[in-house]
Amino acid sequence: MAWDFETDPEFQQELDWVEEFVRTEVEPVDQVIEHAWNTRDPLRNKLIKPLQQKVRERRLWACHLGPELGGPGYGQLKLALLNEKLGRTHSGPVVFGCQAPDSGNAEILAHYGSDYLKKTYLEPLLENEIASCFSMTEPHGGSDPTGFRTTAVLDGDTWVINGEKWFSSHALFAEFLIVMAVTEPEAPRHRSMSMFVVPADAPGVERVRDVSVWGHEERVGTHQYLRYNDVRVPAENLLGERGEGFAVAQTRLGGGRIHHAMRTVGLVGQAFELMKRRAVSRTTKGERLADKQLVQEMIADSWIQLEQFRLLVLRTAWKIDKYNDYRTVRPDIAAVKAAMPQVLLDVASRAIQIHGSLGISKELPFGKWVMESFHMGLADGATEVHKVNLAKALLRRTQPDDGLFPPYILPTLSEQAHQRYADVIAESGTHE
Ligand SMILES: Cc1cc2nc3c(=O)[nH]c(=O)nc-3n(C[C@H](O)[C@H](O)[C@H](O)COP(=O)(O)OP(=O)(O)OC[C@H]3O[C@@H](n4cnc5c(N)ncnc54)[C@H](O)[C@@H]3O)c2cc1C
Numbered sequence: 001m002a003w004d005f006e007t008d009p010e011f012q013q014e015l016d017w018v019e020e021f022v023r024t025e026v027e028p029v030d031q032v033i034e035h036a037w038n039t040r041d042p043l044r045n046k047l048i049k050p051l052q053q054k055v056r057e058r059r060l061w062a063c064h065l066g067p068e069l070g071g072p073g074y075g076q077l078k079l080a081l082l083n084e085k086l087g088r089t090h091s092g093p094v095v096f097g098c099q100a101p102d103s104g105n106a107e108i109l110a111h112y113g114s115d116y117l118k119k120t121y122l123e124p125l126l127e128n129e130i131a132s133c134f135s136m137t138e139p140h141g142g143s144d145p146t147g148f149r150t151t152a153v154l155d156g157d158t159w160v161i162n163g164e165k166w167f168s169s170h171a172l173f174a175e176f177l178i179v180m181a182v183t184e185p186e187a188p189r190h191r192s193m194s195m196f197v198v199p200a201d202a203p204g205v206e207r208v209r210d211v212s213v214w215g216h217e218e219r220v221g222t223h224q225y226l227r228y229n230d231v232r233v234p235a236e237n238l239l240g241e242r243g244e245g246f247a248v249a250q251t252r253l254g255g256g257r258i259h260h261a262m263r264t265v266g267l268v269g270q271a272f273e274l275m276k277r278r279a280v281s282r283t284t285k286g287e288r289l290a291d292k293q294l295v296q297e298m299i300a301d302s303w304i305q306l307e308q309f310r311l312l313v314l315r316t317a318w319k320i321d322k323y324n325d326y327r328t329v330r331p332d333i334a335a336v337k338a339a340m341p342q343v344l345l346d347v348a349s350r351a352i353q354i355h356g357s358l359g360i361s362k363e364l365p366f367g368k369w370v371m372e373s374f375h376m377g378l379a380d381g382a383t384e385v386h387k388v389n390l391a392k393a394l395l396r397r398t399q400p401d402d403g404l405f406p407p408y409i410l411p412t413l414s415e416q417a418h419q420r421y422a423d424v425i426a427e428s429g430t431h432e
Helices: 009-030 040-058 078-088 102-112 115-126 243-279 291-321 330-359 366-376 385-394 410-422 422-428
Strands: 131-135 150-155 158-169 174-182 195-198 204-211 222-233
Touching: 009 040, 009 078, 078 243, 078 291, 102 115, 102 131, 102 195, 115 131, 115 174, 131 150, 131 158, 158 174, 158 195, 158 204, 174 243, 195 222, 195 243, 243 291, 243 330, 243 366, 291 330, 330 366, 330 385, 410 422
Parallel strands: 131 174
Antiparallel strands: 150 158, 150 174, 158 222, 174 195, 204 222
16 A cells, blocks of 8 residues: 655655755845846856755755756655745746756757767756757747748758747747757658757847746846747757657656646745735734635635645656656646646735735735746646647547447436346345
8 A cells, every 4th residue: 555645754854954945045045136047147146056056965956857967866756845845936946956948958958969969058057057948939829839830951961940939938048049940841740840959149040029028027028039040050959850859849848847837836835825824914803814704715725726736746746756757647747737827826816815905016926926827827838738638638548338328327327236136126125
C-alpha cells in the first residue's frame, strides 16, 4: 500500500530552509529589481548572484535537472514541493536556477544541440549567465501552430529564416532565440517545421515592438514582436532533424506547463493566507470579517479549490516520476494547465474582495495576480485547447454502446439483477 501524503523528514528540512530563505532573502529583492531574468542588469546581478551561490552551496540549484546537467535529480514530486515555495515570488525561480523559459530551452539544447551549441549557449544558460527566448507564436495565430508562416530555406550550408514572431518573451535581453520555421512545406503539417537556434544579435533580427502586458510593471515590454529578415544561421543551428520541430517543442512544453502549475500552487496559497489574515484582523459592525458567513464561504471555497488543484499537481508530478515519460502523462498535464488559471483567478479575486479598497489598490499584488491568471490561460497554449486535448484523450478508449437506450439504464440493470437473484428472491418470498 503506497499512498502517502507526507514529505520525507530530510527533504522537509530542505523545504524549511527554502521557506526561510525565500522570506528573508528573496522577497526583499523582489521589491528592488525590475526583472530577475535580465542578466544584463548590474543591480540585479549584485543582488541575485550571491543568493544563487547560497542555493548552489545548499545543493538546491537547478532541481529540475539530473546530475548530468548539474542538478540534483530530485524528480518532479520534490520539485513540486520546492516550486510551491518559490511561486509566490518574482525572483525565486531565477535564484534557484529553474526559471521558464530558460529551463525548457536548456532541455531542448541538451537533447538536440550540437557540441558547439551546448558550449556556446547551454553551459552559460545553465549557470544563468545568459537568458534565452522561445520564439514560436506568430501574430496571425498562436493556438494553431500548423498555420505558422515563418520559413527557413537551406542555402548551401546556411539556413535563411524569414517571417514574424509575436510574444517572444525575454527576447529583449536573451542571448539566443529558439525559432520554429517551416522547412518542409510539402510534408504533412506536423512534419513541416523545424527548430533553430538564432543568436539574438544576428543580422536581420528586427525588433518591431516591445510588447508590454497588464500586470507586468517593467518600463519596457518584454514580450517582443520580432521580424526575421533573411536571418542566416549555420546548418548546425538546426535542433533535431528537419521536420521534427513539433517533437522538439514537446521536449520543453510538458515540463514547462507542470512547472508553472507547481509555482501557481504557491501563488494561490499566498493569496489564501493573506485573505485569512485580513478576515481575522478587520472588523465591521462589531465583528470580524471572519465571523460573516459569506466571508466564511469565500475562505472555504478558496481552500477547497487550492487543495484540489495542489493534489492534482502533486499526483501529476508523481506520475511523471513514475513513468519517466511526458507523453504518458500528457492528459494529466493538460488538466493541470486548464485548471490553473481559474483557481488563481478565483482565489486572487476573493482576496481582493476581502481586502476591500486596499485589495484593489496597487499597495497589494492581487490585481497583478488576477492578470497573471489570464497570462496562464494563454502562455503555453490556451485553456480551451488543453481542455479539448484532455477530453479527446479521455474519450479515446471509451467504447460506444449499441441500441436505442444505453445498457446502463436502471430498468435494464434491475431486470438483469432480478434474473440473477431470482432464486434468492423466490426463497425469501419478499418480492414478486
Ligand atoms: C504572458 C505570455 C507569455 C508568452 N510567452 C510566449 C513565448 O515566450 N513564446 C511564444 O512563442 N509564445 C508566447 N506566448 C504566446 C502564447 O503561446 C499564445 O498566446 C497562445 O498560444 C495563444 O495564441 P494566440 O494568443 O495567438 O491566441 P489565438 O490563437 O488567437 O486564440 C485566441 C483565443 O481563441 C480561443 N481558441 C483558440 N483555439 C481554440 C480551440 N481549439 N478551441 C476553442 N477555443 C479556441 C481561446 O479562447 C484563445 O485564447 C505568451 C503568451 C502570454 C500571454
